[in-house]
Amino acid sequence: MANSVCFGLKLIAFAVVIVLLCPQNVHGLKGNRTERITRLHFYMHDVTLGPNATAIPVAAPLGNSTIPGFGTVFVIDDALTEGPSPNSRIIGRAQGMYIADSLKDYSLMLLFTVVLKSGEHNGSTISIQGADRIDLPLREVSVVGGTGRFRFARGYAGIMTHSLDPTTAVLELNVTVIH
Numbered sequence: 001m002a003n004s005v006c007f008g009l010k011l012i013a014f015a016v017v018i019v020l021l022c023p024q025n026v027h028g029l030k031g032n033r034t035e036r037i038t039r040l041h042f043y044m045h046d047v048t049l050g051p052n053a054t055a056i057p058v059a060a061p062l063g064n065s066t067i068p069g070f071g072t073v074f075v076i077d078d079a080l081t082e083g084p085s086p087n088s089r090i091i092g093r094a095q096g097m098y099i100a101d102s103l104k105d106y107s108l109m110l111l112f113t114v115v116l117k118s119g120e121h122n123g124s125t126i127s128i129q130g131a132d133r134i135d136l137p138l139r140e141v142s143v144v145g146g147t148g149r150f151r152f153a154r155g156y157a158g159i160m161t162h163s164l165d166p167t168t169a170v171l172e173l174n175v176t177v178i179h
Helices: 002-021
Strands: 037-047 055-059 073-081 090-100 107-116 125-133 139-147 154-164 168-178
Touching: 037 090, 125 168, 139 168
Parallel strands: none
Antiparallel strands: 037 073, 037 168, 055 073, 073 090, 090 107, 107 125, 125 139, 139 154, 154 168
16 A cells, blocks of 8 residues: 555656656647737727717715716726827727726726727737826726637737816727737
8 A cells, every 4th residue: 555655656656757748838829830920909998978979987985976986887888099180990809897996096907808809809808997087188008818819819008088078088009919
């Protein structure tokens, strides 16, 4: 009995050594392919009021009369266009949420997926997450993943406010994706 336990432990130790010494791709999908850098530029149209609203508040603290006050959660399905005009060609949608997450600063926690619906990246997605300090002229958020042509994506997006009025914000995004 003691010999079989000892043999089992030796076998497990040998397997661990083999696994640690053998270079391998854990996911088995990436292989030896060369990583690429893709740069995308588009505009995000965030409409908060009216019959064509693309960002709606779904949760807010009790007694909160300011939108977007601290704790307010918006769900978004914003158009992504080639140019700043809402009539520009639509290249996709930004789908997800943002949360007013600061007591002192005008800041939003962004968490959304860029769903590309045209061109060479049609059907691919890019996941974006980060703090959007909207009082700053240029903000950076992280690219934390992707699908399709952007599988294993990482990178960053620069966000600038192109225009802002009481019902609509148009954001300009320059996204750098390593995939």
